[in-house]
Amino acid sequence: MSVSTYTVTGMTCGHCVSSVKEEVAEVPGVTEVDVDLASGRVDVSGASPDDAAIRAAIREAGYEVAV
Amino acid sequence: MSVSTYTVTGMTCGHCVSSVKEEVAEVPGVTEVDVDLASGRVDVSGASPDDAAIRAAIREAGYEVAV
Numbered sequence: 001m002s003v004s005t006y007t008v009t010g011m012t013c014g015h016c017v018s019s020v021k022e023e024v025a026e027v028p029g030v031t032e033v034d035v036d037l038a039s040g041r042v043d044v045s046g047a048s049p050d051d052a053a054i055r056a057a058i059r060e061a062g063y064e065v066a067v
Numbered sequence: 068m069s070v071s072t073y074t075v076t077g078m079t080c081g082h083c084v085s086s087v088k089e090e091v092a093e094v095p096g097v098t099e100v101d102v103d104l105a106s107g108r109v110d111v112s113g114a115s116p117d118d119a120a121i122r123a124a125i126r127e128a129g130y131e132v133a134v
Contacts, residue, residue: 012079015083
């Protein structure tokens with residue numbers, strides 16, 4: 001189990017948080033997604049989920065990964 | 068058919084717009100809901116839908132009616 005942290009820009013409300021959570025949760029290996037709206041911090045827990053797939057999922061939800 | 072205009076505060080993104088549209092569209096008599104995110108303007112068309120029910124639907128979606 002590992003936790004990877006991303007900074008996501010463009011989220012403005014709880015609906016945005018839900019969208020990111022739902023998309024990232026679908027990435028194979030992801031077991032938990034924590035999102036802090038105010039800071040844009042997204043913590044992804046799982047059994048080594050693919051970094052590129054997580055970034056793609058965030059973009060798919062309609063947001064940008066800053067870090 | 069009439070059109071009533073409301074000013075809604077708190078909408079920050081397209082998800083918010085969708086939430087308001089969905090809730091208001093469920094009010095009996097409502098046939099069309101147009102929302103402008105930037106201004107918060109919500110135009111509700113229909114066969115005399117109940118004003119109080121529309122305001123309640125907007126609050127139910129999680130937003131405030133300013134006017």
